[in-house]
Amino acid sequence: MVRVTLAGPELGGLAVEQPAASVRLLLPVPRGQGLVVPRWNGNEFLLPDGGRPTIRTFTPRRLDPRTLELDVDVVVHGAGPASVWAETAGPGDEAAVSGPGRGYVVDQRAPAFLLAGDETAIPAISQLLEVLPHDAHVDVHIEAAQPEAALPLPHHPAAAVHWWNLPPGAPAGETLRVAVRAADVEPGTRVWVAGEAAAVQRIRRHLFDERGLARSDATVRGYWKSGRTGDDEDDSQ
Numbered sequence: 001m002v003r004v005t006l007a008g009p010e011l012g013g014l015a016v017e018q019p020a021a022s023v024r025l026l027l028p029v030p031r032g033q034g035l036v037v038p039r040w041n042g043n044e045f046l047l048p049d050g051g052r053p054t055i056r057t058f059t060p061r062r063l064d065p066r067t068l069e070l071d072v073d074v075v076v077h078g079a080g081p082a083s084v085w086a087e088t089a090g091p092g093d094e095a096a097v098s099g100p101g102r103g104y105v106v107d108q109r110a111p112a113f114l115l116a117g118d119e120t121a122i123p124a125i126s127q128l129l130e131v132l133p134h135d136a137h138v139d140v141h142i143e144a145a146q147p148e149a150a151l152p153l154p155h156h157p158a159a160a161v162h163w164w165n166l167p168p169g170a171p172a173g174e175t176l177r178v179a180v181r182a183a184d185v186e187p188g189t190r191v192w193v194a195g196e197a198a199a200v201q202r203i204r205r206h207l208f209d210e211r212g213l214a215r216s217d218a219t220v221r222g223y224w225k226s227g228r229t230g231d232d233e234d235d236s237q
């Protein structure tokens with residue numbers, strides 16, 4: 001995972017008020033050709049040559065309105081343009097930011113929280129750990145394909161953090177699925193899950209269909225799709 005800091009007066013006015021929100025980044029692809037801002041054709045954003053812009057979604061991990069800096073923590077997974085951009089971007093390189101997209105509304109009265117996600121969810125889970133009530137028990141499950149590259153989590157006094165290493169070749173989300181199935185979910189617990197879309201869909205079915213959790217008690221978000229580029233969001237509350 002690589003932390004990229006974006007900075008500039010253009011960030012003035014950007015306000016992120018909820019944890020686990022999102023921003024969309026327009027990336028210069030191919031790199032070195034400068035940033036071309038797409039136009040809305042009434043249906044979609046397109047570049048002047050008719051091509052589709054490279055836009056990816058990230059968690060605004062830290063926004064400092066004083067210095068006008070925005071940190072995003074990007075999983076370096078190989079081939080994707082955002083992954084390559086995060087590894088190679090340097091001072092002066094441009095990207096455009098839009099947002100924020102909606103985040104998570106914390107129920108301050110909930111007695112317990114279950115947070116589960118893969119590495120792409122670490123920035124959002126970190127923000128949740130920073131704001132969840134200190135007297136609420138927080139059970140955290142994180143699946144890491146590259147445990148050595150994960151950034152440390154903030155401290156929460158009543159959190160139990162479990163790291164699960166995804167074995168090479170195993171489908172994304174496999175250890176999370178097992179961990180969530182085995183977790184104690186006491187009545188009143190609020191659940192937040194994010195990761196690979198098909199994996200979180202299985203977790204969603206388990207929570208709602210097998211455990212009978214109320215839909216209002218759980219937020220399950222697909223953050224990326226195995227085998228698919230782009231950032232199709234797959235949301236359900």
Ligand SMILES: Cc1cc2nc3c(=O)[nH]c(=O)nc-3n(C[C@H](O)[C@H](O)[C@H](O)COP(=O)(O)OP(=O)(O)OC[C@H]3O[C@@H](n4cnc5c(N)ncnc54)[C@H](O)[C@@H]3O)c2cc1C
Pocket residue numbers: 021022056057058059060072073074075076077079080081082083084119120121123124222223224225226227228229230231232233
């Ligand atoms: C609300 C929201 C918040 C998000 N926050 C973050 C964040 O803070 N940090 C972060 O890193 N990601 C985050 N993501 C996920 C990120 O948008 C996707 O992983 C995105 O696809 C990465 O773009 P890319 O250009 O690197 O890869 P793409 O071009 O989109 O995909 C190329 C190939 O890589 C695969 N792929 C994509 N992402 C991963 C991955 N993480 N691991 C393994 N294979 C992958 C795809 O399936 C595809 O086969 C978030 C997504 C959402 C919807």
